[in-house]
Amino acid sequence: MTGAARALATYLDQRRRMGDPGIVPEGFGPGELVELLATRRAPAGARGDGASPDSIASLSGDPVAGEAGYEELRRMALGCTRCRLAEGRTQVVFADGNPKGRLMVVGEAPGAREDRTGLPFVGPAGKLLDLLLAAVGLSRRDSVYICNVVKCRPPRNRNPRADEIEACAGFLRGQIRLVAPSVLLGVGTFAAQWLTGQSRPIGKLRGTVYRYEGVPLVVTYHPAALLRNPGWNRLCWDDLQLLCELIDRS
Secondary structure (H helix, E strand, C coil), X not given: CCHHHXXXXXXXXXXXXXXCHHHCCCCCCHHHHHHHHCCCCCCCCCCCCCCCHHHHHHHHCCCCCCCCCHHHHHHHHHCCCCCHHHHCCCCCCCCEECCCCCEEEEECCCCHHHHHHXXXXXXXXXXXXXXXXXXXXXXXXXXXXXXXXXXXXXXXXXXXXXXXXXXXXXXXXXXXXXXXXXXXXXXXXXXXXXXXXXXXXXXXXXXXXEEECCEEXXXXXXXXXXXXXXXXXXXXXXXXXXXXXXXXXX
8 A cells, every 4th residue: 555545544544533434435444445446546636525645645644743842843833734724824823821731631623712812712711711720729820731632723613624633633642742741631522532532422421531642531521612501510510520530649
């Protein structure tokens, strides 16, 4: 299998893990499908809705996760053009908080305010997140590092797409490696699914302790979802108590 074919197989597998099993016909694995299609080439200039094999090849590698120092990783992210989100952003939203914090909070994607300021969680959802953290004795200034699965705002605040998440994955892996938190908190469906490697809804994922490469992990609802659905506040509070137990033991 060629390098581009391997990259396409990786992309298809990522789509499947993100809950889109229909992208690969039943009975085929991603690699088998790629080999089956290897002799078929699109006409010159043809363009589909998804990413092309060449663009997928540029997205599916992970060259930054194990090599860059923190400032180099940040510099690379600020200049990143690895996916379509770079075309419409105002600023890359890399991170906020303490890079030596014991807790790392991973959200989903920047919104309009984050795109303007270059900082994650600065709107109403960010204020709620700060209140939730303060309620258990934590703050982004002293003990918490905050980032997102994708670093650029999706148009009209739509959900990030699987190839966009994959394009940004190296930066998030690098952040986790360099910050080396004692505990991870994933907020929202896309963060929870990426960190756990599972495609179940957030309501099915929360309430359990996971591990991401050895780091204890709890997932819960995104603060923006809590603002829309106050009935979930109690469930989120239970998740924060579970988080505190992990921090106390770390």
